[in-house]
Amino acid sequence: MATEGLGFLGLGIMGVAMAKNLLKLGVPVCVWNRSPEKCDALVAMGATAAKSPAEVILKSKITFGMLADPAVALTVAFGPGGVVESIMPGKAYVDMSTVDAETSMTISKAITEKGGRFLEAPVSGSKKPAEDGQLVILAAGDESLFNDAGAAFDVMGKKSFFLGEVGNGARMKLVVNMIMGSMMTAFAEGLSLAEKAGLSQNDLLDVLDLGAIANGMFKLKGPSCIKGSFAPAFPLKHQQKDMRLALALGDEVAQTMPVAAAANEVYKKARTLGFGDNDFSAVYKAIADSS
Numbered sequence: 001m002a003t004e005g006l007g008f009l010g011l012g013i014m015g016v017a018m019a020k021n022l023l024k025l026g027v028p029v030c031v032w033n034r035s036p037e038k039c040d041a042l043v044a045m046g047a048t049a050a051k052s053p054a055e056v057i058l059k060s061k062i063t064f065g066m067l068a069d070p071a072v073a074l075t076v077a078f079g080p081g082g083v084v085e086s087i088m089p090g091k092a093y094v095d096m097s098t099v100d101a102e103t104s105m106t107i108s109k110a111i112t113e114k115g116g117r118f119l120e121a122p123v124s125g126s127k128k129p130a131e132d133g134q135l136v137i138l139a140a141g142d143e144s145l146f147n148d149a150g151a152a153f154d155v156m157g158k159k160s161f162f163l164g165e166v167g168n169g170a171r172m173k174l175v176v177n178m179i180m181g182s183m184m185t186a187f188a189e190g191l192s193l194a195e196k197a198g199l200s201q202n203d204l205l206d207v208l209d210l211g212a213i214a215n216g217m218f219k220l221k222g223p224s225c226i227k228g229s230f231a232p233a234f235p236l237k238h239q240q241k242d243m244r245l246a247l248a249l250g251d252e253v254a255q256t257m258p259v260a261a262a263a264n265e266v267y268k269k270a271r272t273l274g275f276g277d278n279d280f281s282a283v284y285k286a287i288a289d290s291s
């Protein structure tokens with residue numbers, strides 16, 4: 001199992017927790033983040049910090065990326081000091097960001113043309129599962145790299161899927177997040193409707209939890225919505241990005257998605273109301289505060 005010399009690019013909410021788990025493997029871990037101060041906690045735990053993604057690639061056998069969106073994933077891959085600059089035979093890049101299939105395929109092509117290996121590996125699960133090493137990994141691309149990254153996936157996640165050719169990981173992730181995003185808007189409407197109809201929102205949560213649509217998301221987000229607490233685990237701006245990318249996938253394959261399209265409008269509204277950096281459950285605010 002090739003675990004020596006691992007790299008990590010992007011130490012946001014997810015990346016910092018995932019990179020910390022990589023340190024458990026006892027191999028050198030080299031990290032980079034656009035805002036360099038976010039490297040400090042990792043360095044205090046034994047990682048080294050690099051000045052650019054290209055430097056991380058040079059120092060690492062396998063480098064992981066966890067970046068905001070397609071535009072950022074492309075900048076980190078192709079920009080000055082980017083991944084592609086120093087990729088070469090013997091080096092590998094695993095992009096775990098949630099992006100569209102086209103972005104993944106573009107990065108894959110550039111990396112493999114230079115003799116490197118590429119895997120996309122977006123994840124299901126949020127901040128707490130990332131901290132607990134309980135993510136679900138949706139990988140596609142180079143299967144030998146999937147196997148070589150197995151030990152790293154095992155400390156970051158509870159289950160890893162290999163889904164075939166590059167693009168399938170991105171597509172699976174977008175389908176999952178489209179369902180989650182649509183469910184969250186329906187849940188928010190229900191919570192708000194209950195309150196406006198004079199019902200106890202806590203009673204609603206109890207009723208839901210005993211029925212066929214009980215689920216972990218309602219259980220986790222319900223109490224915090226009622227309290228009005230929206231500290232970001234999964235930022236709303238990223239959920240809206242995922243709705244947008246899932247709808248584009250729907251366009252590509254001629255799938256009608258009226259529910260997701262309506263939900264996307266609510267996330268867009270929530271962003272314009274200034275909730276983009278709050279948790280995605282803040283979509284409740286956009287719904288509850290509208291007359």
Ligand SMILES: NC(=O)C1=CN([C@@H]2O[C@H](COP(=O)(O)OP(=O)(O)OC[C@H]3O[C@@H](n4cnc5c(N)ncnc54)[C@H](OP(=O)(O)O)[C@@H]3O)[C@@H](O)[C@H]2O)C=CC1
Pocket residue numbers: 009010011012013014015033034035038066067068069072075076096097098099123124125126127233234235238239
């Ligand atoms: N949070 C969650 O629950 C989950 C998120 N995801 C996905 O994982 C990815 C990361 O999410 P999350 O950690 O929550 O997001 P954050 O917004 O917390 O982190 C985003 C990361 O991207 C970096 N970044 C942003 N803009 C640029 C840029 N122009 N150039 C270079 N780096 C940049 C940020 O750097 P800086 O610190 O400098 O801003 C940061 O490292 C997203 O694709 C998201 O959809 C997937 C599963 C769950």
Ligand SMILES: O=CCCC(=O)O
Pocket residue numbers: 098123124125126177234
């Ligand atoms: O992309 C974010 C997904 C969050 C989750 O699976 O809980």
